Amino acid sequence: MDLFDNMILGFSVAVSWSSLLACFIGVSLGTFIGVLPGVGALAGISLLMPLTFNQTPTDAIVMLAGIYYGSIYGGSTAAILLNLPGSVTSAVTCFDGYPMAQQGRAGKALAMTTLASFIGGCFSIVLMMGFAAPLVAVAQSFGSPEYFAMTILGLLAASTLSQGSPVKGIAMVVVGLIVGLVGTDIQSGVARFTFGSRELLDGISLVVLAMGLFGVSEILVNFTDMHRARSRQDVDTSWGAMMPSKQEWKDSTGALGRGSVIGAVIGILPGAGAAIAAFIAYSVEKKLSRTPERFGNGAIEGLAAAETANNSAAQAAFIPTMSLGIPGSATMALLLGALLIHGVQPGPLVIQTNPDLFWGLIASFWIGNLMLLVLNLPMIGIWVRMLMIPYHILYPCILFFICLGAFSARNNPVDILLVILFGLMGYGMKLLQLPAAPLLLGLVLGPMAEEHFRRSLLLSRGDPTVFITQPISGGLLAVAALVVASTVWTSVKRKRLQHAA
């Protein structure tokens, strides 16, 4: 009973007073940081890392990890209430969360989010405990051709995200791809579309784009349409009104399960990230749904899928980070850096050399997720009351926080200008009824697709068959081809039926 012994060891570490306190501080701070728009886990952890220098390594990593997954819990709050994604991950939460809030179902949306996050998080912790080694082997088998094939599937999913005109959806994906070209080309080091601006050499930040397109544009719309803004000041904060109904639970069960699995699968791939997991889980639900037209108009299962997937992916990201020593994201790199400061050499041997740290961290995930559940459910009533703040007070405050968040990422005022610019662009897109979500996904996936496509060809010395001869990438591309074929087939059939009728 290795696993059992390990968990006993883990809990014996994690249940100590200092670890419990570290965990509590971490998840509370994380929730708070997540609620603030634009101030993501990365900024939060780097600001608070010096505080951990005097702690034991285990307490330090428990606290920093708590900030990380806590911020992903918290990130959905602003997304649901204000259409303001605190991070790219929670952009998907906006799609159905914000319409739910507009329909007066903000409490239900927040409650579902909290529970879905808990379920997704727990699913990945179980995976991490039982199957860390085989999962790492899977992650290792992902080379550039495999990543490329995955991004193609993701881009296909992107075009289904839009409601209404598919042409508009595809057009916005392309705009996202173009925005993704801005910056330094990884392969050659040449600057592209920076117009001589050195500030654009690192490309356009996803968070800045998301906050502008979703948050700032929403505020602009409400300013120009005060009638609509005034119509939602009555909020019922009784417990009954806030808990999802039996029917809503029934609708969400499948989404919760699928979201957990999709999140975990994508989460273990270094570099793929929670945002892509949420996007893909959401489009899978939409594809499977018998009423896809409800998506984007307050479908609770869409919200459930996105939230389970992003939290499941967030926890799963610890698998390659801890057992391989290879960070999948900047935030994970920061956590590894923290370990290094504490004299723990991250890498494949960390489980053997520091079992108390590894299993203590996993045990703390259970405790932290439970704390987040207990912490967030009673907070829902308070958050929902925030909607009662008059808009002429609330909006300037939010704009202030958006600018602060944009600036905090790299202490560069150019990012504030960019967020305003994207806000205006988002406003224009709303007037033209162009969907913003496909644009965002285009920006997430475009640079990844290009990087891996070119690296695949570089490593195969220009041989394009590498994409179909590798089993995983070949399989993924076959699925992508099937999706395209089935879409074409159904539309052809529909046209024939129309002709016949």
Added chain:
Amino acid sequence: MSLKSKMVGLAIGLALATPALADDFPSKPITWIVPYTAGGITDTRSRLIADEFAKALGETVVVENKPGAGGTLGLEYVARADPDGYTIIYGTLGTLAAAPSLYKTLRYDPLADFESVHMMASSPNTLIAWKDTPYNNVQELVAYARDHPGEVTVGLAGIGTGTHLASELFMNATGIEMLQVPYKGSAPMLNDLIAGRLDVAFDYAVSTLGHQQSGAIKVLGVTGEDRLDLFPDAMTMAESGFPEATTGSWSGIFVPAGTPPDRVAILTDAFDTAMKTDKVQDAMAKVQSIFMDMDGAEMDAYVAAERDRWTRIIEAAGIEKR
């Protein structure tokens, strides 16, 4: 005289005396600009040293991150900051020696716009390889690459980064041709190397160690002047017969040009004290960084020589300016 007028007189006296007194520096917190993102190795090292630096100086030192464009945005910011000694910058091989050859529009002159305070450290590169490659040291790699031209793939953590420059230098010194594969940072590069999709790469001791211990990769050689304690069997480039391939990512502290010399001297002394504390020395040894006890004219000359050397190498490599 009333108390009030005495106070006014005192205030005027102080205001007049202030510029004349040399020993009132520093009288407010010093801002230490780190031109890279928070949490990275440069950032954590800066925060650690800043702690000791503040103690030696008797004044608060605030570390601030101004990342972007390979660190050059932070350098630009400091080049235009007040030369009063209250803004200091973490300068590196990348931003001070290589950047002018890598960027089209650099808004600072590495030599004219900065004044040297004190060197920090040099971090030699490790030349690492996938565990199942047929070569085990630098000489075997060079021999193999000569027999199989263009077959060996070498990973770079990004165009213009220290690992890229080290690989250019290495190919230049050995005359071999390898296929360069650029990555976005060293994590995805190591991932491909461990899985055997990539043959060799230039890396740093910190990230190499864990994977070397687990047996996933082997260390073929190191680029420093001496061998590294962590990898005692890995020969230096000079020992392998390629002394021109010797390099290391160096870093130092600089202030904007025009900072009063007495203030520079105060900063230099305090920094020297900070660098020589056990805490800083231990932390550097842990990541195999070599302390560079260098300041003043000696440091100026070193930076100028490095600037010349890298200008030549980058031109020879034909890297396009961005």
